[in-house]
Amino acid sequence: MNRRLFFLAAALCSQIVTAGPAEYVDPFIGTSNFGATHPGAQYPHGLASVSPFNVAFGQPDLNPFEKDDAWNSRVYIHENRFLTGFSHLNLSGVGCPEAGIMLLMPTTGKLNLDAKEYGSTYSSEQASPGYYTARLDKYDVKAEVTSTARSGLSRFTFPAGQSHILLNLGLGLTNETGGSVEIVSNTEIQGVRNIGTFCYHPENVRPVYFVARFSRAAEDFGAWKKMPAYKNVEADWVAHNNSIKPYANYRHPLSGDDIGAWFSFDTQKDEQIQVQIGISFTSIENARANLDAEQQGFDFASVRQNAVEAWDRLLGRAEIEGTAQHKTMFYTALYHSLLHPNIIQDVNGDYPLMGQSGTGNTNENRYSVYSLWDTHRNVHPLLSLLYPEIQTQMVRSAVAMAKESGWLPKWELYGMETRVMVGDPGTAMIADSYLRGIRDFDVDTAYKAMIRAANQPKDNLLRPEISDYLKLGYVPVDDEGPYDGSVATSLEYYLADYNIAQLAKALGKEEDFQTFSRRADNYRKLFDATTGMLRPKKRSGQWLTPFDPELGRNFEPAPGYIEGNAWNYRFYVPHDTPGLIQLLGGNEAFVAQLDATFDSGNFDMTNEPDITYPFLYNYVDGQAWRTSLRVHQLIEQYFGTGPDGLPGNDDTGTMSAWLAFSMMGLYPVTPGNTDYALFTPLLDSVTLHLDTRYYPGSGLVINNATTDNTEQGGDINFNQRKLKKPFLDHKTLVQGGEITFK
Template sequence: MRKTITVSFFLFSFFCFSQENSLTSFVNPFIGTGGHGHTYPGATMPFGMMQLSPDTRLDGWDGCSGYHYSDEYIYGFSHTHLSGTGVSDYGDVLLMPTNDLNFNNGADEKSGYRAHFSHKNEMASPGYYKVFLDETNIEVEVTVSKRSGIHHYTFPKNSKQIVILDLEHRDKVLSSQIDVVSKTEISGHRHSDAWAKDQRLFYNIEFSRPYKKVEYYSPLGGQGDNPTKAAFEFDTSEGNELEVKVAISAVDEAGAKKNLEAEIGDKSFQQVKSEAEIAWEKQLQKIVVETVNNDQKTIFYSALYHTMIAPNLYQDVDGRYRGMDLEIHQSNDFENYTVFSLWDTYRAAHPLYTIIEKERTNDFINSLLAKYDDGGILPIWPLAGNYTWCMVGYHAVPVISDAYLKGIRGFNAEKAFEAMKHSAMQDKLGLISYKEFGFIPVEEESESVSKTLEYAYDDWTIAEMAKAMGKTEDYKLFSERAQYYKNVFDPETKFMRGRFRNTWFAPFDPYEVNFNYTEANSWQYSFYAPQDISGLMNLMGGKVAFEKQLDKLFTAKNETSGREQADITGLIGQYAHGNEPSHHMAYLYNFVNKPAKTQEKVHQILNEMYQNAPDGISGNEDCGQMSAWYVFSAMGFYPVTPASNQYIIGTPLFEKATINLENGKKFEIEAENLSDTNKYIASANLNGKALNRSFIIHSEIMNGGKLVFKMTDKPSNWATKDEEIPKTEITENLIVPAPFIAKGDVAFKNETEISLGVASDKTDIFYSLNDSDFKKYKSPFIISDELILKTYSKKSDSKSQILSTHFYKIDPNLSIKLETEYANQYNGGGNNALIDGVHGAIDFRTGAWQGYHDKDLKATVDLGSSKDVKMVLVNFMQDQRSWIFYPTEITCSVSKNGKDFIELPLQKIEAEKPSEEAGIKTIQFEVGKNIQFIKITAKNFGDLPKGHLGYGGKAWLFVDEIEIK
């Protein structure tokens, strides 16, 4: 079991609500604020636009939400925050009460306006946050409405009363303004650049009493040169308490003022707080669980709370919003939302919304379609009117398809299908190769395996919606593309692998985290074909082989190799619950007639990976996905394949759970004889009839009813027959997988033996050399010259795409000795990568570059005999955003005998010069006559510079091709 932080204030006594047994009293907003959860504890409304929360951290990965439980200082209270993301943004319009005029707010500034605080003087509950700043003796309370909030400050007697407004806080400021409307009203804007490259936010601030003095700070100097900070001082004779009402808008200052007037107006702090608590209580009542275990109840309702924080409303009270074109649009038909972490949330959070948020799901989809209208494409990860292009896949597609297939139709289905198809037909992010070859080659696009797999699932959801809409040709095309996962399956290792120049990326280590996968390794992606689990099972050799491979997943060593990936956490073997690609895997045992194994694993994950503690979430919360897994699984089922309308049964955690549906019906789940040891299902019945299958259908939930489990302490035979297990299977428009080169060096000396393979039984392979006629492959063959190999596979009347591979012949007299070791994940093709004649492209992730981490390059090329050499060229890469820096110095030494070297003039690069762009630099040396040995040394940049995101770490050196002319 994971270690957790335990603190006394986690008792329910710190939650403030008038009803003793309210569900809000079981929400602990501090869960996820420690570890790598990246949540915030402050006040927000369900799916609200404002997130009013303390900021304890200015930067760094574990400061993505602005707050981390391990911190001791509060820098202020800003009005926008992201929940559980892996990238930092927001933290807009910071206010901080203090009693000393000081505009400093850096982490190193001892005299700054930040203030020390203690968790024992901190409280949080849905819609409310309170803290005592013990350094200044100021008590702060905050609460919110949808687009607005109130700060309540209590200053100590006989101290100055100052409120700092800081528009510089966190993100790079593109433009800002502070307009003094009156002694009690301030308005302005803050446009910033972070993850969202052009976020536009406007604000309106009202003080409960007039300030007596204001001073400004400008980064340009002076008091009036476009100030970014202001200090408002208030008269102490007018009392110790001050309220500050704030509203925000993405449209304009007038919009912020309207939002404030409509939502708060003359309401008191207590009124707004009470309304927020009532709204949250109503939300949480959508699922009512019954248990004597208060810790588990707290974890459940905190998880449910986290699923209701994002997506975020992004529209003013008058219906105006800022679109993806950054222009102002009007909507009277739906509420517009932003912050869709779709790579995460399509898996469970959005399927949860189709049950308890049907009306809001329509708004979510209409918001996605508005982004398509305004910006030209369905978003991947939209943030504040910006496309971030973060993560892989086009997962707005399954969100729409899943809703449509469940009968949620409050959107234009024809337009939605057009937008879905448009995403799938793009010519970027590897889709050109995907459409042409049926997979993405390593050399064409980074994270090629993950993209191939996730595109295939997304395409299946397009196919299913096309079938439901009677679009026959689209159904055929996308059901074929849904099978492209087969093209990255290696039948020998039984893993999903990168295809590098039509061979398998090698050497292969399934534990290695490298650029072929998205935040994962091969273990964590080799079970991802939720649309065709039967097909994946067949590739692995059938049910028995599939079950054995699943067993190996959960019992493998719980460590990874390759690059450091902070997202891979919560390991049980190589199952990584802290990141989304693993989330469906425990439920796959149901598909091989072994539901008891699913019950064991789900019970273990529920109890080990979630705790009532700050580090109580085993990875980034990811805008509700980590929590949605818990909500579903604790009720006893999970959507392994969104758009299938199936929920796979696991094991219930509670004696009873009731889903209160929007149509007024209830779906109840009861567990009889439940205990920590009685985690296995002995039998089940649905609405009084025996349920002998290990899955339920969406309509069975939405029609209301009762699902009753009888629990036991030993695995049973419940739902173990073939007709009782779930199945996802593609049976129409079957494809033939593309062949691969199982053996043979693409760059070789003298000769190389070629073996071909295909991940399909009873399938023929045909090949052609240098455009000769195709002939049937029967056995390995040898090539000794540079040539083009073309291949395809055929089964019955179906054939795969034709693949072309260029084989290069290396001068057999040429050899290279590497004195320093490259990283396998960036091997460039192996020991001869620097002399194989193949050049690396501008994207380092495409496999041709050879990478050295915190090491110099030391290589000696042997020409085989003395030759006249005019020039030596060496190519290096820079991508500082990815920790890759040019070398600082490059030396070239030449020798006739390999012992006595003459050093040529040293070449230097200003590698420390900051750059946002990737680049390639060619270094050349003029050599001379009678040279056999050429030694290249390139000095690694070393320690990453101060100001770099990875400061404190070490740089990478990337090299590819040493050319001898």
């Protein structure tokens, strides 16, 4: 077979994929409207991912050489059209810049090492689970990428002539700099790139190691370094003033803040060159071992097919019936919920220790990227329900972090505690998992770590405001910074204490149950009867005055609150909604004030503390129909199948998990309370395949037999028996059977 026919045959083989639920996933959903997702190729919970990177410079229709001044926490924005490469370590749906490193870029013609000049517009892009492709207009190069759990694979189809593949270690989304590159041979490069300073915490820095291999030998190669500006004592600014210096045929390690390497080839028309990149957080040797274990040769079709099959296996735990649009929305939401946390251990079990230097070793998956202020609310309950074997290992990873660092994770990133956001969400995540039946972990160590965070009055990494909280029963507003949020922090502490109480009860620790139940009830100290709000209070016991409940509506700093206003936190007592109903004046007054939150525009679909508010109508007899109505309205208003189909930051899958639960007609309202609120599904039917290693039932069917007129309410039957309340406990639900909405 001649080379031309070989290239065509390889291209045709790469398109063979199986039909399954993954075919409904649209990775472009959430790539606009600050959703912060990326359309790149990623294996479920994979460490590596390969994504187009288009946020380094400005819009090409304005001026492609002007730096993009937007504040970007994502590697890709759908509206942008100037691509500077494909990054290999990426985060999805986070709120601060990080990762987006190790950029591969194919070019043609004269070698150019300046990203502002070698970047290209692109067209004909497509994405599906485990695959992304686009044509680079400037070079007439077709780029395709796929990935395994710890490595990426890129395939570039070149025109005839001089072609290049650049590996840029200077560009990235991270705020951290520094790296090293070494050309091992004319088919291999190795090195390291630093990341860190997530959300501007300077103490957090980690090296990421890599090995890159090329499918054929380069005719020419070299490394480059951007030279820093310096001043000559005899002349003003002179040579090497921010210039890029190439080092042709360089075979030694080259270090710096802005470095890279290039491989050049004489290509025939439609010749394909593939590049593998294996990554590791422990060593170059392990990056190479990861690559050896997960990619045998350069088999793009096989790697892509394996990724599709892995996605089908997980997404297939839920079978649904509904419109094509609803299938795309649901399966994409489930897909986004399964991107993070990521595995971080190498194939030999090595991983970076939590909160310290050094390497640990494990014989199971070790997970990282715990955005727990967000995900403890619904992502981890979703995993507990559909993927208990994965949630078990995620809990074990979190407990192992406590053994290594002394603290449960709060917002952990690649073995670094970033301390982003407030509260003690690791406690809630683990307690809730235990109560849902995830028991195969060291609960004694977990419990001790919870108690430490709840009681240590000084140098408390998880609860820095604990001293006042223990004395007063709340966090005072007196000394808070612009983003400390005394009310928000207090409410998160109450929820964590409630979870400790519920876990203590399950473990037979009655005294702790009573103590932490009383502490969780202290939210009443922040309830202001004159305004009906949970209001900032001073250390003296006086209310903060003046007080504007709407301040913070536009994300401006608001005393007492984090990313919101008093309305957003007004009902954030999920562990005692019945008690809050009484404080607010009873059922009728509660419903009226809940309605007012939505009708006045003070509900924020992107703000985690209030995303349970649509389900609170279920707590009032005869008002559950309002939950169905609100949920369906919110889905129609905020979610869709376009790039703007998420209502802002996905928060590592939290908004997506909200959508997946809401479309099924059940929602876990309270961490530590395993009841699901039930309401009319958006889907026609859902079949959940339960893991019989964890749950007695093999499947749960949810049937939607309602008419369009949800305002008249209806019956909810479970296994042909009418439910008295629109709630179903997790333990009962996983017995299996059928829920029917009539």
